[in-house]
Amino acid sequence: MTPRPDPDALGFVLIDAARLLRAAFERRIAGAGLGITPGEARTLVHAAALDGSRQLDIAQRMGIEPMTLSTYLDRLQSLGFIERRPDPADRRARLIFTTPAADALIRDVRVEQVELMTQVTAGITPEDRELVRESLKRMRANLRAIEEDQQALPLAKEAGR
């Protein structure tokens, strides 16, 4: 009955795996001389997938704060992998485009990613792997909903004023 704390509980294992994965990815990218961090790679991939979007939209899709994204984009821009162009429809906004130089990088990142994930998922069947991916997507969606709920609560308290 007494629920003993388990270092192998789902939450702990998830965080462990993510930490180790990030470290392994970092070593791989560094080893390949790509010169970016995992966070920058993730940003670049999202930027490429949403080419021509504004920063707010990309940030929302990535689930991070706009300011956090802005910092990543600064770095990617200084490396010549993305461009910020003014939005003709709204002079406050900038549209993000990847440069031709980014294409090769994204391909390289992708190769490292696939090779690494092949090693990491060794011993897991493709079906299970896909089930894990879907489950994690579900968890991610749940977590985003929880986040919004928690942000909504403090406002609800003040709504009475």
Add this chain to the structure above:
Amino acid sequence: MTPRPDPDALGFVLIDAARLLRAAFERRIAGAGLGITPGEARTLVHAAALDGSRQLDIAQRMGIEPMTLSTYLDRLQSLGFIERRPDPADRRARLIFTTPAADALIRDVRVEQVELMTQVTAGITPEDRELVRESLKRMRANLRAIEEDQQALPLAKEAGR
């Protein structure tokens, strides 16, 4: 054939989910007024599970560097949740024990953890959830093996000298 980079690839989703989970756990623990960080909670749980071990053993079990653990333990010790006692068998080593005060905290952490994970895994069957946990454990083990391989490589290069 051309593998387009997918923001929903397993690795990205895993890292996303872990980031959001850590943030949600942090808010929960803060909300409950427990006064520790997720990393400290993880350390405490491991320390309790391995009560009376040396720091090196705990660090290895957690998969982090001894120095990183030492910093967590400093904090947990200053809060009165763990004790460092000299190892009678080796005066270089210290043995880690949790204090009675830690018991209540661990129970509270556990409650928060269970409640949060129930929300997070909403819509996932218990069987799938267990499969995800097992798969993640497998991935974690693979990642640790990869880590060791990569550390072994540079030495292998120098072995010829």
Add this chain to the structure above:
DNA sequence: GTTTATGATAAGCTTCCCTTATTATAAGCC
């Protein structure tokens, strides 16, 4: 008994993310 290995830790760094405050511009409202 001297050299080498090991347990802990001090010092300082990196990555990834956050919050808060500012600035420029757009949109809504008399």
Add this chain to the structure above:
DNA sequence: GGCTTATAATAAGGGAAGCTTATCATAAAC
């Protein structure tokens, strides 16, 4: 049309979770 409010980006600064490298004490090996 001018005034207020909302929104896009970003400057400034901070915190959590790790890492590496160097140091010190002690143990083990030769």
